Amino acid sequence: MVDIDKSFPGVRALAKAHFELKPGEVHALMGENGAGKSTLMKILSGVYARDAGDIRLDGQNVEIASPRQAQDLGIGIIHQELALMRDLTVAQNIFIGREPRRFGILDEGQLNRDAAAIFASMNLALEPTVRVETLTIAKQQMVEIAKALSYRSRVLIMDEPTAALNDAEIAELFAIINRLKAEGVGVVYISHKMDEIKRISDRVTIMRDGEYVGTVPAADTPIETIISMMVGRTLSGDTLVVPDTSAAPIALEVRNLNRGREIRDVSFAVRKGEILGFAGLMGAGRTEVARAVFGADRRDGGEILVHGQPIAITSPKDAVDAGIGYLSEDRKHFGLATGLDVRNNIALASLDRFTGLGGILDEAGMEQKAVGYIRQLAIKTPSDVQEARLLSGGNQQKVVIAKWLLRDCDILIFDEPTRGIDVGAKSEIYKLLNALAGQGKAIIVISSELPEVLRLSHRIAVMCEGRLTGFLPGGASQQDIMRLATLRPSAVAEQSIERRST
Structure with a gap:
């Protein structure tokens, strides 16, 4: 892609942007939010039309006027924002518009077998006939990946593919990427996670304000250099300062919260001016707790107290009226009215x-x-x-x-607050959360990134399989968190009995 220009009403998104990809390489594309990364890749995948510049495939100029044309050229994309049809099955989403037919009639059996074959190649345990609306965000992300792989793409664009995946799923994704590399597929990898860039990519191209900054080898370039190229400045790390909030009033208290097998007897409190981090592996129940407290999901039992007073929360409106705000992990469906x-x-x-x-x-x-x-x-x-x-x-x-x-709101719940956000914006949000705590707000932060939990939290609540397995002070180690995040429910019960007898 050479000298690509693109403007929208009131903003110039790209100015002479440049990008190149070799067969069998993973090329990371990085930059702050609004740098133009996704716009550039949407042009390559036929979603947007470029205003100027050339796109060359195997050295030949090509025109890409639509996503179907891009797919025909062997260019596939996994968008950052999921674009699945929630009321259709997994298999129907993967092969929409390309369904196998027998005597002119949709062959549902072949459709499901084809989807199952893709899942087997991904080592993914997923039933093709399950409706997408029943899946977690992480599983939906894997369906998007499977859909892109079904096109047998020679160029595969992945825009924040691990934003909702746990460590095991990320490891499996990287194994899939390495297999694609061995087959000669070129992968464009957009991510803000520096550790991933170092692990998976061969080269890194950096953009800033819609313009090309430079391309560097991933293995030999320090993370600090990449960040400096992204933001045009050096970011200093903030040292966690844990305020003494032990005498502060309790803003929110949750007692014996239950919801099926998702939430089992969860109790905690957060004080004014405190940031309570929630850590745990994917499926531990952290988001489920937040949604139950906020009234987005019905709870089977438990009590919620705000400023010491029991509050009946049966809907998000009840929670907002009580002074509770909730930033969902899925901003597209539950945080914004995008239109x-x-x-x-x-x-x-x-x-x-x-x-x-x-x-x-x-x-x-x-x-x-x-x-x-x-x-x-x-x-x-x-x-x-x-x-x-x-x-x-x-x-x-x-x-x-x-x-x-x-x-x-007096009480703010931030569920994955920096998901899909660049390092510069992350730093701004960290400062904002600390400032809000300094104003006396009670804050809960749910994050799948352990360094983020450790950097922000004054205390840390750790969950495993729907239960709270323990609390840690600010300044704890990742090892401390992982020990509690993998603690079996039976072991929690044994420790509880032991503590009571002591």
Whole structure:
């Protein structure tokens, strides 16, 4: 890709961008949110049309006017935001538009056998007839990968493919990528996770503000150099300072929370000014606890107290009225109204404050608040009336954060707050969370990245198989967390009995 230009209304997304890929290599594409990475790859995959520049395949200029044309050329893409049809089965999603037919009639049996063969090659235990809506985000991500592999692509673009995967799933994905490399497939790998880039990629191309910065070998280039090229500055690491909140009032207390096998007798408390981190492996029950507390999922039993008072929370509205805000791990489906503009998304949880007589909205007031948060959080958008769907993933995440900041909730639950966000924006969000705690907010952070949990948390709650297996102080080690994250429920019960007898 040579001298690629692309503009949208009010913003120039790419300016003479450059990228090259060799057969059988993993080439990482990096940059801050809004740097143009996803836009460049959407042009390569036929989603967007370029304004200028050349695309060459095997040295020959090609025109890619649609995703189908890209697929016909052997170019496949796994988007950062999942694009599956939730009411269809896994197999139907993989082969949509390419279904096998027998005598002109859909051959459902062959469809499922073909999907099962792909899953077997991926070493993935997944039933082809399961509906996508019943799957976790991690499983849906694996379906997207299987769909891309079904095209037998010679160029495979992976945009944040591990954002919702656990360590075992990531290891399996990397094994799949290495097999593809051996077969001569070129892989474009977009990620903000530096350890992954070092593990899997051969070369790294860095973009900044829609422009090409440079290409470096992954093995020989220090992480600090890559980060500096991405952000144009050196980021300093923050040292965790754990405030003494032992005398602070308890803002949120959860007692004996239960929901089937997902949540089993979970109890915890978080004080004003405290950041309580939730750690655990995928499927440990962390998100399920957050959704139950927020009223998004029905709970079988348990009690929720806010500022010492029992609160009946049966819906998200009850939770918001009680001063609880929840930033979901799935911002596209549960955090944003992507068809609305930035202004309305920021005001979404606070519309009652902008509604006057006759239900008329105070648009001027909404604009003032939205513009203020756009500046405070450095949201990259041409204006507050830009549609949220046109923003990069990281900037969409900032819009969701702005929504809850405007609501001014006393208790904030952040579920994977930096998923799909670059290192520069991560640093900004870390500072923001610490500032909110300094203002007396009670904060729960759920993260699958152990360094993030350790960097942010004043205390750490660890879960395994739906149970809380222990609490750790700020400054604990990754080994401490993993020990509790892999503790069998029977062992937890034994330790509980032992503690009671002691």
